[in-house]
Amino acid sequence: MNRPKRFLLAEDELPRQWYNIQAEMENKPMPLLNPVTKEPLKADDLAHIFAAECAKQELDQEHVWIDIPEEVFERYKYYRSTPLVRAYALEEALGTPAHIYFKNESVNPLGSHKVNSAIPQCYYCKQEGTTNVTTETGAGQWGAALSYAAKTFGLECAVYQVKISMQQKPYRSFIMRTFGATVEGSPSMSTRAGKDIITAEPNHPGSLGTAISEAVELATTTPNCKYTLGSVMSHVSLHQTIIGLEAEKQMEKAGEYPDTIIACFGGGSNFGGLAFPFMRHQLKSGSEKKIDFIAAEPNSCPKLTKGKFEYDFGDSAGYTPLIPMFTLGHTFKPANIHAGGLRYHGAGPIVSQLLKDGLMRAVDIPQLESFDAGMLFARTEGIIPAPESCHAIAATIREAMKCKESGEEKVILFNLSGHGLIDMTAYNQFINGDLVNV
Amino acid sequence: MNRPKRFLLAEDELPRQWYNIQAEMENKPMPLLNPVTKEPLKADDLAHIFAAECAKQELDQEHVWIDIPEEVFERYKYYRSTPLVRAYALEEALGTPAHIYFKNESVNPLGSHKVNSAIPQCYYCKQEGTTNVTTETGAGQWGAALSYAAKTFGLECAVYQVKISMQQKPYRSFIMRTFGATVEGSPSMSTRAGKDIITAEPNHPGSLGTAISEAVELATTTPNCKYTLGSVMSHVSLHQTIIGLEAEKQMEKAGEYPDTIIACFGGGSNFGGLAFPFMRHQLKSGSEKKIDFIAAEPNSCPKLTKGKFEYDFGDSAGYTPLIPMFTLGHTFKPANIHAGGLRYHGAGPIVSQLLKDGLMRAVDIPQLESFDAGMLFARTEGIIPAPESCHAIAATIREAMKCKESGEEKVILFNLSGHGLIDMTAYNQFINGDLVNV
Numbered sequence: 001m002n003r004p005k006r007f008l009l010a011e012d013e014l015p016r017q018w019y020n021i022q023a024e025m026e027n028k029p030m031p032l033l034n035p036v037t038k039e040p041l042k043a044d045d046l047a048h049i050f051a052a053e054c055a056k057q058e059l060d061q062e063h064v065w066i067d068i069p070e071e072v073f074e075r076y077k078y079y080r081s082t083p084l085v086r087a088y089a090l091e092e093a094l095g096t097p098a099h100i101y102f103k104n105e106s107v108n109p110l111g112s113h114k115v116n117s118a119i120p121q122c123y124y125c126k127q128e129g130t131t132n133v134t135t136e137t138g139a140g141q142w143g144a145a146l147s148y149a150a151k152t153f154g155l156e157c158a159v160y161q162v163k164i165s166m167q168q169k170p171y172r173s174f175i176m177r178t179f180g181a182t183v184e185g186s187p188s189m190s191t192r193a194g195k196d197i198i199t200a201e202p203n204h205p206g207s208l209g210t211a212i213s214e215a216v217e218l219a220t221t222t223p224n225c226k227y228t229l230g231s232v233m234s235h236v237s238l239h240q241t242i243i244g245l246e247a248e249k250q251m252e253k254a255g256e257y258p259d260t261i262i263a264c265f266g267g268g269s270n271f272g273g274l275a276f277p278f279m280r281h282q283l284k285s286g287s288e289k290k291i292d293f294i295a296a297e298p299n300s301c302p303k304l305t306k307g308k309f310e311y312d313f314g315d316s317a318g319y320t321p322l323i324p325m326f327t328l329g330h331t332f333k334p335a336n337i338h339a340g341g342l343r344y345h346g347a348g349p350i351v352s353q354l355l356k357d358g359l360m361r362a363v364d365i366p367q368l369e370s371f372d373a374g375m376l377f378a379r380t381e382g383i384i385p386a387p388e389s390c391h392a393i394a395a396t397i398r399e400a401m402k403c404k405e406s407g408e409e410k411v412i413l414f415n416l417s418g419h420g421l422i423d424m425t426a427y428n429q430f431i432n433g434d435l436v437n438v
Numbered sequence: 439m440n441r442p443k444r445f446l447l448a449e450d451e452l453p454r455q456w457y458n459i460q461a462e463m464e465n466k467p468m469p470l471l472n473p474v475t476k477e478p479l480k481a482d483d484l485a486h487i488f489a490a491e492c493a494k495q496e497l498d499q500e501h502v503w504i505d506i507p508e509e510v511f512e513r514y515k516y517y518r519s520t521p522l523v524r525a526y527a528l529e530e531a532l533g534t535p536a537h538i539y540f541k542n543e544s545v546n547p548l549g550s551h552k553v554n555s556a557i558p559q560c561y562y563c564k565q566e567g568t569t570n571v572t573t574e575t576g577a578g579q580w581g582a583a584l585s586y587a588a589k590t591f592g593l594e595c596a597v598y599q600v601k602i603s604m605q606q607k608p609y610r611s612f613i614m615r616t617f618g619a620t621v622e623g624s625p626s627m628s629t630r631a632g633k634d635i636i637t638a639e640p641n642h643p644g645s646l647g648t649a650i651s652e653a654v655e656l657a658t659t660t661p662n663c664k665y666t667l668g669s670v671m672s673h674v675s676l677h678q679t680i681i682g683l684e685a686e687k688q689m690e691k692a693g694e695y696p697d698t699i700i701a702c703f704g705g706g707s708n709f710g711g712l713a714f715p716f717m718r719h720q721l722k723s724g725s726e727k728k729i730d731f732i733a734a735e736p737n738s739c740p741k742l743t744k745g746k747f748e749y750d751f752g753d754s755a756g757y758t759p760l761i762p763m764f765t766l767g768h769t770f771k772p773a774n775i776h777a778g779g780l781r782y783h784g785a786g787p788i789v790s791q792l793l794k795d796g797l798m799r800a801v802d803i804p805q806l807e808s809f810d811a812g813m814l815f816a817r818t819e820g821i822i823p824a825p826e827s828c829h830a831i832a833a834t835i836r837e838a839m840k841c842k843e844s845g846e847e848k849v850i851l852f853n854l855s856g857h858g859l860i861d862m863t864a865y866n867q868f869i870n871g872d873l874v875n876v
Contacts, residue, residue, distance in 0.1 A: 078443060179817055424608075425612070427612055427613075
C-alpha cells in the first residue's frame with residue numbers, strides 16, 4: 001500500500017542546460033526562407049523582431065547543450081522541478097496493467113508549461129536592452145505567462161488577444177492585467193493592420209493571424225520592443241526541454257523507463273519539451289527504438305495526421321518567413337473547439353522533420369473523447385486538465401486500454417501541460433451535453 | 439546568487455500523525471452545549487450528524503497525536519508535501535531585511551488547503567458505512583474539495599451553495615459538478631427549511647445560515663448520509679495540522695525558525711493548521727514565547743479583534759450546538775467582500791480559548807489593503823492569491839515593513855491557503871478602481 005506516488009528533484013539535481021535536438025538530428029530541419037528572395041534566413045534577419053539570442057538559438061544546429069542563464073535558473077527554482085506523478089487512481093479506474101506517469105506542469109506560475117520559455121525570452125530581451133515585449137495570444141495561456149515573466153524582469157508587456165477569445169474567457173485577460181500587461185482585443189485600433197481589418201469588417205472577431213500581424217507591427221515600429229512567441233519556433237522548444245530533462249531524472253527515481261511518451265500538439269512546444277530529451281537516445285540511424293513518441297492533436301485541426309509537409313507561412317496573413325512544416329495551409333480556419341492552444345494550422349520545423357523521418361507519430365482526437373478523458377482524469381487524480389491537455393490524456397487512455405487487452409505492463413508518460421480552471425465553461429457545457437464533435 | 443528557494447519533503451519524511459493541541463492546552467476549550475438542556479455534548483450526540491470518528495476527535499482532549507489512516511495518507515501523497523517557499527522577490531520589492539517564507543497550499547487539488555480535511559472526513563464516513571455526504575459552501579472552496587474527496591471514496595455528494603455566490607462565481611459550481619457532486623443554490627426547494635425560506639421570501643439570496651440548515655436537514659433525514667464541514671470545528675483544525683507539521687520540518691531544512699506566523703482567519707482551519715504544531719512548544723505557562731502568532735481577519739468581519747467571547751450558535755438560524763467562541767453574534771451580516779471564506783461571525787473553540795489566554799493575537803485588514811498586498815505578491819512571486827489569503831499577505835507586509843524600520847531580520851512564515859484563479863473578477867474590479875473598503 002505504501003507505494004511512492006510523486007517524484008521530485010532537489011534544487012541541486014535540476015538541469016542547468018537545455019537540450020538542442022537540432023544539433024543531433026541526422027536530417028536537419030530545413031531552413032526558414034525569406035518569402036520574397038526564397039533565401040535561407042540568417043540569425044541577423046530574425047533579430048529584427050526577436051531577441052538576438054533567441055534568433056541565434058533558433059538556427060543553432062551546432063551546440064547540443066545550451067547553458068541556462070543564472071537569472072533564468074533562479075526563476076525556474078520558484079516552481080521547478082514540477083512533480084512527476086504516478087497516476088495510480090487513473091490506472092485503477094481503467095483496469096489497465098500499464099503504469100501511467102504524468103509530468104505535472106499545471107502547478108507552474110500561470111498554470112501551464114508556457115512560463116518555461118516566457119522567462120528566458122524576457123531575460124534575453126532585458127539583457128539586450130529591450131524595454132518592451134509584445135506577443136499574440138488566443139486562449140491566453142501564453143499571454144499570461146509572458147505577462148508574469150515580463151513583470152519579473154521589469155519589462156513593459158503588450159498582448160494582442162484574439163477578440164472573440166477575450167470575450168469568451170474574460171478571466172485570462174484579467175490575469176494578464178493583474179501582472180501589469182496591456183491587453184488589446186485583436187483586431188484593435190492601435191495598429192495599422194488592426195485599423196485596416198476593422199475598416200474592412202467592423203465586427204471582425206479576430207484570429208491568431210490578425211493578432212500576430214498586430215504584435216509584429218508593434219515590435220517593428222516601437223523603439224526597444226521585441227516580439228516573442230509561445231510555440232512553433234525551435235528556440236521555444238529548446239527552452240521547454242527542461243520538462244523532459246527533469247522527467248528523465250525523475251523516471252530514474254521511479255525505477256522505470258517509458259515505453260510510450262505522449263503530449264498534446266498545437267505548435268509543438270510542450271510535445272518537444274517532454275519528448276526531445278528522451279528522443280536523443282534513439283536519433284541515430286540504427287539505434288534501438290525503445291520509446292514510441294505520440295503527438296495528440298484535435299481531429300478538427302489535424303495537421304500532423306492529414307496535413308502536407310511543405311513550406312508555408314506561420315500566420316494567416318502571410319507576414320512571417322516561410323517555414324518548413326506539416327500544414328493544413330495558412331488560410332485553414334480551425335473549428336471553434338475549446339482547446340484554443342491546439343487551433344493552429346502548422347507544426348514547427350523540428351517536429352515536422354522528425355515526423356517525416358518516422359521518429360514519432362501522431363493521433364487525432366475528437367473533442368468529446370478529449371473531455372471524456374479529462375473528466376475521468378479529474379475524478380481520479382484530482383486535477384482538472386486544460387482542454388489542450390485532455391488530448392494527451394485521451395491518447396494515453398487509448399494506449400492503456402490496448403495494454404489491458406494485450407496484458408502488457410507498458411510504462412506510459414504524458415505531459416499534463418496545464419490546468420483547466422479558466423476553462424470551466426467548457427466542462428459545464430460538456431456535462432450539460434452541449435458540446436459536440438466538430 | 440544560487441540560494442535555495444523551495445523546500446520539500448520526501449515521502450518518507452511526511453508526517454504520519456496529526457497534532458491534537460486540545461490535549462496539551464492548559465486551559466481546555468470550553469465544551470459545546472446542547473442549546474436546550476445547556477448540558478455539555480458527548481461524542482454520541484455529535485455522531486448523529488458527523489462521522490463517529492470525527493465526533494470523537496472533536497471532543498478528544500486526551501491524545502496528543504492521532505494516527506493518519508493509511509488510506510488518507512495514500513491520498514495526501516498525491517500532493518503533499520506542499521512547497522515551503524522563500525519569497526525572495528517579495529522581500530526585495532519591499533526592501534525589508536525580514537526573511538519571508540510561505541507554505542504554498544494553493545497547488546493542492548482544488549486549489550486550497552480545504553482538501554486536507556475533506557479527505558479524512560470522507561474516509562471516516564466511508565469506513566462507517568455512510569454512502570452520502572453533504573455540506574454547505576459559500577464561495578465554494580470547501581464544497582469543491584469535498585466533491586473531489588467524496589468521489590475518490592465513491593461517496594455521493596450534495597452541496598448547498600449560497601445562491602448569490604453560485605450566481606456570482608459560476609466556475610466553482612462547475613468545478614463541483616465536474617467531480618460529480620450535486621450542487622443546489624440555497625435556499626432551494628429540496629428541503630423543508632429551503633421551501634419555508636422561499637415561501638416567505640421568493641428572492642432570498644441565501645447565506646451560510648440557510649445553506650447549513652439545508653445540509654443538516656438533508657443529513658438527518660437521509661439514510662446513510664452525514665454532514666461535513668470545512669472549518670470552525672476542532673476536528674477540522676486537527677486534520678489541517680499536516681500543514682504546520684510539514685512546515686516545521688521544512689523550516690529546519692531552510693535552517694531557520696519563524697519569529698512570526700501568520701494566516702488568514704475565517705473559522706480557524708488554515709490558521710490552526712499552520713500555527714498549532716509550532717505553538718505546542720510554547721503552550722506551557724512559563725515556556726519561552728518565541729513565536730508571535732497572528733490571525734488576519736477582514737475589518738468588515740472582526741470577530742477576533744472586536745467580538746465578544748461567549749456561547750453562540752454556529753449558524754444564523756440557531757440550529758447548531760452552542761459553541762464557546764469569539765463572535766459578532768450569530769445574526770451578524772458580514773459585508774459582501776470578495777473573501778467569502780472569511781465572512782463568518784465566529785471563531786472555533788480552540789482558537790477562541792488561545793486568543794483569550796494571550797497565546798496568539800489578531801489584526802484586521804481593510805479590503806483594499808488586502809488586494810494591494812495580493813497584487814504585489816502576484817507580481818513578485820507569480821501566484822495570484824485567493825482573496826482570503828491576501829489578508830495573510832497584507833499582515834505579513836505590515837510585519838515586514840516594521841522590520842524595515844527597525845532593521846530586524848525577523849523570519850516570517852505565512853500560509854498561502856489558496857489561489858485566486860476563480861476570483862479573477864475581484865482582481866479586475868480592483869484594477870478598475872471599482873472595489874471599496876466596506
